Amino acid sequence: MAEHLIEGMVNALSSLPGIGRKSAYRISFHLLRQDPAVFNGFIQSLSEVKGRIRFCSRCGSYSEEEICDLCLSEKRDSHTVCVVEQPEDVFFIENTGEFKGRYHVLDGVISPLEGVGPQDLRIRELLNRIEPEDLKEVLVATNPTLEGDATADYLNHQLKNFNISVTRIAYGITVGGSIELADQYTLGRAIRSRLKL
Numbered sequence: 021m022a023e024h025l026i027e028g029m030v031n032a033l034s035s036l037p038g039i040g041r042k043s044a045y046r047i048s049f050h051l052l053r054q055d056p057a058v059f060n061g062f063i064q065s066l067s068e069v070k071g072r073i074r075f076c077s078r079c080g081s082y083s084e085e086e087i088c089d090l091c092l093s094e095k096r097d098s099h100t101v102c103v104v105e106q107p108e109d110v111f112f113i114e115n116t117g118e119f120k121g122r123y124h125v126l127d128g129v130i131s132p133l134e135g136v137g138p139q140d141l142r143i144r145e146l147l148n149r150i151e152p153e154d155l156k157e158v159l160v161a162t163n164p165t166l167e168g169d170a171t172a173d174y175l176n177h178q179l180k181n182f183n184i185s186v187t188r189i190a191y192g193i194t195v196g197g198s199i200e201l202a203d204q205y206t207l208g209r210a211i212r213s214r215l216k217l
Contacts, residue, residue, distance in 0.1 A: 026052075078149075080125030080142055081110045090114075090122060097121040099156040103146065103175065105129055105163060113161065121159070124149065129167040130174055138174055146175075150182050157185040164191045164209060 026048055033044035051059060075081070076088035090096060100121030104110060110123050126141045149155065160175055162168035172188055179186045192210020
């Protein structure tokens with residue numbers, strides 16, 4: 021009986037990204053060893069966060085309010101928007117401290133194999149922001165994958181109808197990496213994304 025319950029816990033944990041079955045077992049046994057008050061506090065904390073977090077009605081990122089702090093901040097460059105695939109990408113870019121504009125979350129990428137087309141993404145919402153917010157630059161920060169590149173190309177095509185600069189994050193060989201270890205696609209993108217010294 022206990023094995024069945026533990027297996028259910030492992031299955032639930034291993035459904036999380038980055039958690040394999042071995043890690044799920046370790047986490048399960050750790051949680052089972054915890055004091056019930058500590059465990060209940062952990063579950064309550066997760067539940068409270070999940071209940072309070074919503075999506076910003078403007079950019080689509082995580083927020084506690086209707087419009088997130090980044091969209092409301094007057095310290096941000098209101099004429100530049102960074103387009104990302106998912107809300108968590110905003111946090112990763114913010115952690116660099118390099119981008120000072122605002123954001124727009126697409127909620128995915130164009131992927132015909134998975135049945136995701138442009139109409140399934142928040143592209144119309146992006147286009148509707150350009151004139152009211154007087155945007156001057158859209159920085160496309162989709163992942164360097166075939167789907168991410170296809171989405172970037174589609175956005176570039178759609179944004180040509182506006183008097184706006186469209187840029188793409190540069191990518192290629194990892195800092196500290198080596199050319200011999202780079203795959204052909206990454207090396208090719210690094211050459212196409214080369215910068216003038």
